[in-house]
Amino acid sequence: MQTFRMPDVGEGLTEAEIVRWFVEPGEQVDVNQIVCEIETAKALVELPCPFEGTVAQLHATTGEIVPVGGDLISVETADEPPAREPVLVGYGTSNEKPVRRRRRPTTPQGTQSPEAGPPGAETKPVRHGGYEVARSTEERLTTEQPRPRTKPPVRKLAKELGIDLAAVDPTGPGAVITRADVERAAAQRQSAPTGSEQIIPVRGVMRSMAKAMVDSAFSAPHVTEWLDVEVGESLRLLDRLRERHPDHKWSPTVLAAHALVTAAVKHPRVNATFDAEAEVILVHPAVHLGLAVATERGLLVPRVANVNTMSLVQLAGAIGTTTEAARAGTLPPADLTGSTISLTNVGVFGVDGGTPILPPGQVAILCLGRVVERPWVVNGQIAVRPVVTLTLSFDHRCVDGQLGSQVLSEVAQFLHDPAVGMAG
């Protein structure tokens, strides 16, 4: 049995508080596996285990302050114990018993004790270039809450008063929480209204979407244009196709996709990537269509590859299987990236249009609105016709107004008269 004792992780510290344990007695641990997180006067620090074996005992519980040199964790190992203790533990404090932290006043209803750690949070290795460089709980990885910035004495005061620093508005320079801020928060606690904000962790698909949207919206200068088009012929064509190929789903999306692919083949510049760092435009040889699909997990943009080589029937089949697989969550990760131009349909939500944000790395996205009957001028007379709004967003670094307008108007002409559109 070998015991890992509290190291001095910060050049002359005397003690640290156990923030959370990542292992339990009976669990197998590897060398350098992160076993606990401690908070010193300087930092939150994760401690890697020096031994491989089975955890025999945790010598301190969450919230306890352990002196440098105090016992942390004992591990049943197969190896001989090391000949000597690590150099930087036990500067005369090793005989001290861990002390129990003074209990804080009760925390306000609805807030979670910051010491408790998230219930049931799963620890995950944080990898960088193939190596585990840290271990973190799901919560820490995904919520991206920067830690409140403050000085150790103020942090101590907040703990004593039972104030969650994350909920304190900082007024100090550089958004630092001051002593006065904590005292104010403590005073306000009595008069605070009941109920608190619902906290929804941003993770998984939602997190990827949030990041992709920010990356794109703040790097590519978006231009959005729109156009209404009468689509009676398209609807009649879809009816005929439904009779002929009843196995496929014949939605306006299929025809719009075909129209967009046709335009992209004719104007390859919209099927491209703008590489700002290299100062080049990469024009892609094949068209991989990204389809925005609302799923239970959030918005996904799966890829339908090589649509430029597909017939309309093949396209309908591919769109059907891809969207179903995306909703079922069975798509391989490779099919969730790598599209070269995208199509989104807000018509299914009963909306006409919007300002679509480009998926990162793409320069054009077409948005299809709802098909709705509207007054439409036909041969100088007002008639009621099915009309749809098409919206095209494009990256103006790569696609200028003339090209963007041309693509949008060709897609519209295709949907207005699909037979002529398919003729090329």
Add this chain to the structure above:
Amino acid sequence: MSELLQLLTPEGQRLHHPDYDVDISGEELRGLYRDMVLVRRLDTEAHALQRQGELGLWPPLLGQEAAQIGAGRALRPDDYAFPTYREHGVAWTRGVDPVSLLALFRGVTNGGYDPTDHGFALPTIVIGDQTLHAVGYAMGVQRDAGLDSPPGSGVISFFGDGASSQGDVNEAFVWAAVNNAPVVFFCQNNQWAISQPLSRQTRIPLYRRAEGFGCPGLRVDGNDVLAVLAITRAALDRARRGDGPSLIEAYTYRMGAHTTSDDPTRYRVETELEQWRLKDPIERVRAYLLRTGAGDRAFMDEVDQQADDMAARLRQACRDLPDPAPDAMFAHVYAEPQDLVQQEQRWWREYLGADHG
């Protein structure tokens, strides 16, 4: 030249540049990959050893592998490097045993290796001082060769974005420029001087400072090992030819803490790290090797195995390092014996031998 020299994009796409380029064989490329993987592993192992009480301190280099390996591999054996305390990767390229670095940060030696054996000075803890040491050394190289001849060898001094604000560093620039010293100032701009962002150091890109001192300034993607190699080779050649100093700004990012005593989560946001994770120096070489067939999975597995073996060796060697004798501190104060030092050493031995109850 353009704003930022890049020869290998984060996606592993090879670019070319008319003035700065490398003609590199598959074997050399695999060597650079191996260097970076091993150095990263050395760094993570040392970090863990600090957390286990085996080292007093460790300044991690995570994220700066390409800047250090690219610059280090541009050096010839007769060149001389002056590092900060974070140049574990450059030390690696100079043949310094990593155990010597562990000994230094364990506090069992004041040095751990002979700088003249490696053309690699001892790590300088005082921020920026090594730039002056480098200029002095370079002026010596210049004078050894004769002021009318090319110096033949080059000197390189490492420093960071924070050090660029130091008086010593700016004095070093002045001295190097006016004396036409054969020195390369290699700034790893890792964006953070402990908790101070780059915006607190400068209003202009750091490489442009060179113009004011009268030497060329170049900026390179510090996470691109090929670009760093190309640009450092060119700057060293310039120095060896007798054309004087230059400043290289290697634009990179410190993925870890400043040192093991620092907690970067207090001053920077996760999204910034995520952006830089996409620019990982090793991943792009891995992608390029695999795509061009210059390296396959078997090769990468072999390198990973080497890294594991090295880590195990370092761990054991670190624990086995002997403690120095208590009076060892008197040994290297002066090159020659000195009366006062010897007297103090005697007192110290008597004190240690006495019973203090």
